[in-house]
Amino acid sequence: MKILAINPGSxxxxxxxxxxxxxxxxxxxxxxxxxxxxxxxxxxxxxFRREVILSELKKAGVSVSEVSVVVGRGGVVKxxxxxxxxxxxxxxxxxxxxxxxxxxxxLGALIADDIARSLPAAKAYIADPVVVDEMQDVARVTGLPIxxxxxxxxxxxxxxxxxxxxxxxGKKYEELNLIVAHLGGGISVGAHRQGRIVDVNNAIGGDxxxxxxxxxxxxxxxxxxxxxxxKYAKAELSKMLVGSGGLVAHLxxxxxxxxxxxxxxxxxxxxxxxxxxCYQVGKExxxxxxxxxxxxxxxxxxxxxxxxRLVTEYIKQMTSFIAPVGIYPGEDEMAALVExxxxxxDGKLPLKIYI
Numbered sequence: 471m472k473i474l475a476i477n478p479g480s481x482x483x484x485x486x487x488x489x490x491x492x493x494x495x496x497x498x499x500x501x502x503x504x505x506x507x508x509x510x511x512x513x514x515x516x517x518f519r520r521e522v523i524l525s526e527l528k529k530a531g532v533s534v535s536e537v538s539v540v541v542g543r544g545g546v547v548k549x550x551x552x553x554x555x556x557x558x559x560x561x562x563x564x565x566x567x568x569x570x571x572x573x574x575x576x577l578g579a580l581i582a583d584d585i586a587r588s589l590p591a592a593k594a595y596i597a598d599p600v601v602v603d604e605m606q607d608v609a610r611v612t613g614l615p616i617x618x619x620x621x622x623x624x625x626x627x628x629x630x631x632x633x634x635x636x637x638x639x640g641k642k643y644e645e646l647n648l649i650v651a652h653l654g655g656g657i658s659v660g661a662h663r664q665g666r667i668v669d670v671n672n673a674i675g676g677d678x679x680x681x682x683x684x685x686x687x688x689x690x691x692x693x694x695x696x697x698x699x700x701k702y703a704k705a706e707l708s709k710m711l712v713g714s715g716g717l718v719a720h721l722x723x724x725x726x727x728x729x730x731x732x733x734x735x736x737x738x739x740x741x742x743x744x745x746x747x748c749y750q751v752g753k754e755x756x757x758x759x760x761x762x763x764x765x766x767x768x769x770x771x772x773x774x775x776x777x778x779r780l781v782t783e784y785i786k787q788m789t790s791f792i793a794p795v796g797i798y799p800g801e802d803e804m805a806a807l808v809e810x811x812x813x814x815x816d817g818k819l820p821l822k823i824y825i
């Protein structure tokens with residue numbers, strides 16, 4: 471049985487083919503800001519990303535006709551519990567219209583379904599979408615009743631890395647208190663209390679540290695002034711917050727590696743901006759430690775940006791007093807997607823229905 475896994479991120483598309491739990495092909499396709507610039511929305515990227523995936527599989531000599539399961543990274547659907555869900559019409563409708571929010575991961579289920587429908591007996595699923603919601607109620611409250619904090623983050627990778635660390639320690643994930651910082655196109659920092667992520671920043675909706683292309687938390691009154699200044703349309707401001715904020719706004723690139731290289735070559739502006747991003751991550755980790763009442767077994771730094779030593783060392787210096795810091799560069803998301811599927815097929819996890 472071959473399983474095709476698809477993971478669209480804000481700046482990349484990852485694809486992998488597994489035979490059960492054996493990875494036989496995997497590649498990360500990078501998308502520059504120039505490539506994505508022509509598309510006004512994530513939904514408009516559907517055909518571009520699908521063709522890139524099919525072309526790459528063909529080039530690698532992978533026969534799509536042999537695939538029996540296609541699993542996509544879960545997108546911004548309604549808040550749901552963690553697990554495996556079969557892609558259905560209700561889910562696709564919510565994702566196409568970005569009913570609950572726009573993110574590149576919305577394309578995961580849509581492309582998975584499109585490919586599965588082109589095959590004789592394949593089915594499409596998602597697992598641990600970005601809207602997995604385990605937040606404690608006190609974490610949802612803001613200073614205005616009309617605003618509520620939401621759980622939208624890199625749930626799949628955070629859970630996978632936390633479980634990986636637990637296995638390495640010979641313990642169960644449910645026994646540990648962990649802080650996991652995912653550093654990618656977006657940045658999320660989660661407080662994991664004995665198997666549940668009880669607090670996490672909204673990595674899409676303008677909350678937390680800024681990232682390669684997201685503004686993170688911005689001064690509220692200054693944002694209000696910009697909204698009513700007459701200088702910007704709603705779509706333009708939204709793009710500034712999610713898509714062309716962060717490193718893109720400051721340095722003109724969404725590639726953290728390029729920004730770090732500029733900093734290391736003596737570009738003072740680049741160094742300041744990169745340090746500021748790391749500084750904000752460190753602050754988020756400190757806040758998560760408070761959520762866990764200081765009882766933290768480990769701080770885990772993961773995601774693509776964790777490959778950069780300048781970044782990880784800055785964060786370690788800020789946070790190593792809290793707990794031991796572990797570095798897990800990249801993501802374990804493809805294996806995590808497939809592991810969810812194989813456990814579901816083996817009857818160890820229930821198949822859930824999106825309503």
